[in-house]
Amino acid sequence: MVNVIKALAALLPGRVISGSQVSDKYSVDWSGESAFTPAIVVRAKTVSDVSKLLAFCDQEKLPIVTQGGMTGLSGGSTPQASEIVLSLELLSGITDVDVESMTLTALAGTPLEQLQQAANEAGFYLPLDLGARGSCTIGGNVATNAGGNQVLSYGMTRALVLGLEAVTADGTVIRSMNKMLKNNAGYDVKQLFIGSEGTLGVVTEVVLRLFPKPLTKQSALCGFSNFSQVVSFLQYMQRSCSRVSTFELMWDNYVKQVRQMNQQLTPVLANDDLLYVLIETEGNDPEGDDTFFNCQLQACLDDGILNDAVVAQSERDVSRFWQLRDGVTDILAKVKYRANFDIGVPISQMANFVHTVEVELTASFENLQLCTFGHMADGNLHIIAWTGREADVDVIYKQVYTLVGEMGGTITAEHGIGTLKRQYLSLCRLEQEINLMRALKKAMDPNNILNPGRVI
Numbered sequence: 285m286v287n288v289i290k291a292l293a294a295l296l297p298g299r300v301i302s303g304s305q306v307s308d309k310y311s312v313d314w315s316g317e318s319a320f321t322p323a324i325v326v327r328a329k330t331v332s333d334v335s336k337l338l339a340f341c342d343q344e345k346l347p348i349v350t351q352g353g354m355t356g357l358s359g360g361s362t363p364q365a366s367e368i369v370l371s372l373e374l375l376s377g378i379t380d381v382d383v384e385s386m387t388l389t390a391l392a393g394t395p396l397e398q399l400q401q402a403a404n405e406a407g408f409y410l411p412l413d414l415g416a417r418g419s420c421t422i423g424g425n426v427a428t429n430a431g432g433n434q435v436l437s438y439g440m441t442r443a444l445v446l447g448l449e450a451v452t453a454d455g456t457v458i459r460s461m462n463k464m465l466k467n468n469a470g471y472d473v474k475q476l477f478i479g480s481e482g483t484l485g486v487v488t489e490v491v492l493r494l495f496p497k498p499l500t501k502q503s504a505l506c507g508f509s510n511f512s513q514v515v516s517f518l519q520y521m522q523r524s525c526s527r528v529s530t531f532e533l534m535w536d537n538y539v540k541q542v543r544q545m546n547q548q549l550t551p552v553l554a555n556d557d558l559l560y561v562l563i564e565t566e567g568n569d570p571e572g573d574d575t576f577f578n579c580q581l582q583a584c585l586d587d588g589i590l591n592d593a594v595v596a597q598s599e600r601d602v603s604r605f606w607q608l609r610d611g612v613t614d615i616l617a618k619v620k621y622r623a624n625f626d627i628g629v630p631i632s633q634m635a636n637f638v639h640t641v642e643v644e645l646t647a648s649f650e651n652l653q654l655c656t657f658g659h660m661a662d663g664n665l666h667i668i669a670w671t672g673r674e675a676d677v678d679v680i681y682k683q684v685y686t687l688v689g690e691m692g693g694t695i696t697a698e699h700g701i702g703t704l705k706r707q708y709l710s711l712c713r714l715e716q717e718i719n720l721m722r723a724l725k726k727a728m729d730p731n732n733i734l735n736p737g738r739v740i
């Protein structure tokens with residue numbers, strides 16, 4: 285190890301920290317599981333740093349784990365024993381805003397929130413948004429094909445990436461900085477790096493698609509007694525409003541838990557509903573959009589599709605609604621031994637799935653706590669389950685993932701497989717699919733140095 289540190293320090297002067305210089309922040313992602321303080325951290329500042337590091341490690345067959353903002357929830361960026369950490373925290377900054385092509389280009393370690401602000405300042409809109417926006421990086425978003433709060437209208441990260449630069453395992457820099465919506469010249473190589481969780485290459489720079497800023501935005505928090513009302517509401521609003529950008533569903537067990545953990549969150553709706561939806565629509569008619577939105581909600585109330593609704597009258601109201609949805613951060617920070625799910629099931633199966641999970645887990649575990657919420661319109665549910673006992677966590681994972689497989693769902697809709705879900709991949713992917721993934725990995729990283737043990 286001493287020789288490796290010396291060789292790296294000579295190859296990348298000023299970029300290498302080791303031993304007692306390495307702080308805890310490099311030891312575990314937001315999953316909080318299996319923290320391990322690495323012996324060596326390389327803080328790359330340029331693509332050339334990344335290229336040199338990878339070429340060296342490939343030659344020496346040394347495993348690397350890439351770290352962005354460490355907000356991942358699947359253990360993907362948590363170092364394993366003997367891995368060198370490649371941190372991209374210094375590879376940060378916006379490199380280009382092209383107002384005519386409507387693109388924004390940034391280095392991989394740039395926090396998402398900075399990109400949102402830069403787009404806004406340039407008069408545009410970057411619709412990628414998630415609760416971890418202040419800490420997660422665009423490279424991490426691309427590597428995980430992050431979803432978030434506006435997938436319903438704008439798609440996952442994949443739909444927003446026009447081009448990228450990545451470094452492959454042997455240090456080759458693949459610069460594919462396309463800015464056009466259409467480009468069918470051969471294979472679309474950027475797709476290999478999007479969503480492959482750092483196993484096929486290290487993303488170093490990204491070209492993102494920007495959108496015109498919507499002129500108006502409407503937000504409401506709505507209450508329901510049953511799931512079929514929610515489905516009818518979603519379809520009604522999608523039919524009648526020009527763009528439903530957000531549709532976040534929260535079960536009452538989630539809302540109660542968030543309020544309990546953050547006493548400052550006062551109830552928004554008077555009713556004691558069983559389900560809550562935070563809905564947002566976007567439009568371009570400042571004169572008419574708010575009235576139209578209110579009329580649609582009124583029509584749903586009149587038809588019995590919805591029980592109750594509070595429409596935001598100010599930015600303060602909007603942030604009150606989002607505090608409830610983003611309250612998951614408090615749960616993740618405060619609950620230690622938890623099973624944290626990011627599963628997908630067809631909307632037609634969702635109510636049955638949630639009910640079955642509740643019945644089966646309650647029957648199996650004492651003191652079970654469940655919080656259910658998620659990007660329901662994308663078929664994506666988050667469930668956090670805990671009993672206070674560490675030993676129960678793996679059993680809960682197994683039980684729920686088995687149900688997901690039986691209902692034709694996916695064990696991860698947006699957070700990725702990482703290390704934590706790898707053993708369950710075959711519950712939602714066929715053998716032939718997994719074999720093709722393995723063949724790709726072998727072709728692109730024959731020495732298995734990039735994020736080994738993640739995904740497959």
Ligand SMILES: Cc1cc2nc3c(=O)[nH]c(=O)nc-3n(C[C@H](O)[C@H](O)[C@H](O)COP(=O)(O)OP(=O)(O)OC[C@H]3O[C@@H](n4cnc5c(N)ncnc54)[C@H](O)[C@@H]3O)c2cc1C
Pocket residue numbers: 313314349350351352353354355356357359360361372392393413414415416419420421422423424425426427428429430431432433481482483485486487488612613698699702735738
């Ligand atoms: C409160 C909270 C809310 C969240 N909400 C959402 C949500 O709504 N939707 C969603 O999809 N996710 C969500 N997440 C999960 C997480 O924020 C995303 O997965 C995010 O994209 C991770 O970005 P990161 O920079 O933190 O990546 P990291 O956690 O550092 O890394 C994640 C994975 O990507 C790899 N990686 C990181 N950077 C690169 C790179 N440049 N090149 C190659 N590989 C790389 C890592 O090795 C690791 O495997 C949430 C997390 C938290 C804590």
